[in-house]
Amino acid sequence: MNDSPLITLAQKLIQQPSVNPKHHICHEIITNYLQKLGFNIELMHFNDTLNLWAFHSCKRNQKRTLLFIGHTDVVDPGDLQCWNYPPFSGLINDNTLNGRGTVDMKGALAAMLVAANNFITQNSNYQGRLAFLITSDEEGTGINGTTKVVDTLIMRNEHIDYCIVGEPSSQQQLGDVIKNGRRGSLTAKLTIHGTQGHVAYPQFSKNPIHLVIPALSNLLKTTWDKEISRLFPPTAVQISNIYTNNNNNSNNVIPQNVILNCNFRFNDKCPINKIKKYTNEIFRHHTLNYHVDWKLSAEPYFSKPGKLTNVVINAVKYYQKFTPRLETTGGTSDGRFIAKMGAEVIELGARNHTIHKINEYIDLIDLKLLHSIYQKIIEDILLTHD
Ligand SMILES: [Zn+2]
Structure with a gap:
């Protein structure tokens, strides 16, 4: 055991095997913690997903709200022997x-909770509200997570001004990268039809794998953006899977179909209908007999830098003596749902070099720094006048 409340809380959360979609007692631990600080707490169940919405305020001024968001679910640890x-x-x-x-x-959850604890116990009077939105489904489909809580809050006319997302944004050093947006995500499942047959008699068949190769080459060479985006990295496609109906892997069968999963990460200079149009043009150009199913999982979001961005940059500078870079790289984030509420959103979390890997770890010095930076952000937002 150790005597740091921050490390003890982080350990308690890590010891819950809350592999998505399970939540174990993470929300209970967090609820108890916030209850002792006098937070108003509401647990929101949507099907099998447990979400927590909580806020704390001094009576004087409840207008300004600083929200921290995060998730208690984790990805599967994989092969336990490798840990x-x-x-x-x-x-x-x-x-x-x-x-x-x-x-x-x-780690970030513990850092933000302990930062809130320190702030509230050290400041009996402050401006506005300090809030938490913590879901148990971010690593899975997320359909009953942050997005549903946000819909509920919007229906209640709740207002969020500033939001910190605790996702691991940092790269080489804690706080070197903060994020204020992400590209959108669109998936195409393409089925290319051929004619099944014997590999020794290709004249009687149409091999869909052979037919699709030139089209794929074109797809990968395409420039998707009509101009360079000033806000996001370029639009890009990755083929994430190729498989056929040749399920028993026979080496003498030309398959009937080949199926491709393609994921597009797209920016503000590439509308969805353009991706669909270009993709269809390529496949038609190669006279393929195909079918495509599209699935949009996220629109791009960009949060215009304002007061929160300045506060976060200054807090990082205060402890780290360098200025963080503002980026919009990486996968989608629940920050997009909060941005919908008109809040200024910044993602700031741990270094991301071991996320989702075997032997994930955080340096204790980073954990402590993250907590100090979070606390300074709370102070700089809730102890100042507009
Ligand atoms: Zn995450």
Whole structure:
């Protein structure tokens, strides 16, 4: 055991094997913690997903709201034999805290909760509200997570001014990268039809794998953006899977169909209908007999830098003596749902070099720094006048 409330809380959360979609007692731990601080707490169940919405305020001025968002679910640890320590032990060794979720993102959850605790106990009077939105489904489909809570809050005319997302944004050093937007995500499942037959008699068949190769080459060479985006990285496509109906892997069968999963990460200079149009043009140009199913999982979001961005940059500078870079790289984030509410959103979390990997860990010094930076952000937002 150690005597740091921050490390103890982080360990307690890591010791819950809350692999998506399970939540174990993470929400209970967080509810108890916030209850003791006098937060108003509401648990929102949507089907099997448990979400927590909580806020604390001084009576004087409730107008300004600073919200922290995060998630308690983690990805599967994978092969347990490969881990140096059991993934749900929360073991400390050589100044690191080890386990699944240390970086993504139970370390950040503990850091924001302890920062809130310190702030509230040190300041009996402040301006506005301090709020938490914590879901148990971010790593899975997320359909009953943050998005549903936000819909509920919008229906109630709740207002959020500033939001910190605790996702691991940092790269080489804690706080070197903060994020204020992400590209959108669109998936195409393409089925290309051929004619099944014997590989020794190709004249009687149409091999859909052979037919699709030139089209794929074109797809990968396409420039999708009509001009360079000033806000986001370029639109890009990755083929994430290719498979056929040749399920028993026979080496003498030309398959009937080949199926491709393609994921597009798209920016503000590339509308969805353009991606669909170009893709169809390529496949038609190669006279393929095909079918495509589209699935949009996220629109791009961009949060215009304002007061919160300045506060976050200054807080990082205060502790780290460097200025963070503002980026919109990486996968989608629940920040997009909060941006919908008109809030200024900044993502700031741990270093991301071990996320979702075997032997995920966080340096204890990073965990402590993250907590100090979060606390300074709360102070700079809620102790100042507009
Ligand atoms: Zn995460």
